[in-house]
Amino acid sequence: MALSDAHANPEKFDNQLVLLVGNGKILRKVGDEELLFSLDSLASLINFQTTISHVIGHWHSARVSVLQLAAADIQRISKDYEFISLRALLGEIQSDLFQLLGAGLQWLNWYTNHQYCGRCGVKNTLFDEGRALHCEACNLTCYPRISPCVIGLVIKEDQCLLAHHTKYKTHRFSTLAGFIEPGESAEQAFAREVREEVGIQVRNIRYIKSQPWPFPGQLMLGFSAEWLSGEIEVDGEEIDEAYWFDFDNLPELPPKGALSREIIEYVKQEKAT
């Protein structure tokens, strides 16, 4: 639903909360933890030049929409408000709210990047109540793309393998991860990533849990696996350090809320009981 429709029919917006996004970041009042705006507060905040809106789910009893702010609206917002990245909120807010905000950002990112048909180049239009974009010229329908990834912990007796990624700015250690390639099962992808990144063979790969990771559109599938053979030999490209750590003497880990951290804590707890 374009906001112009909703503005012409304001009753459609009763009992709604709105996530406001500008340049890929979330708007909030400075010093206020609230990340969703009521309709009353919206009127004084933006000019309704907002380019697009879409219903992304529910929060408590309210329906939640994401609105992409137009450049004119962003310029108009007072210094009492600030834009914050979703990544900065990881572990700082409830996980179900984080997921809801992530769904909004993911939808906007997909919508922005698929304005034209990938097959024939004609402008797409929203379709299937905003779940898809559709090309009327060649009949191609495009739904948001989700990229499956694997992430997991390799275990060797009372130790686990944690790695320092070259992209990390701090001396934090994490589990190994990577994208699933065409034709692979999730388990095969995890075994391949471990082999490629640290030169280890694994067995007994076990699924633990998953997490949507909207940076910009991954679904992380979390595993554990047992060491089978091989010595650690880092690839030097994605991983520059990797070691076996005792579960009771772990290094700096990813923040709470990240699936990597949850898998480490989960397996540590299992080992302790």
Ligand SMILES: [Zn+2]
């Ligand atoms: Zn087309």
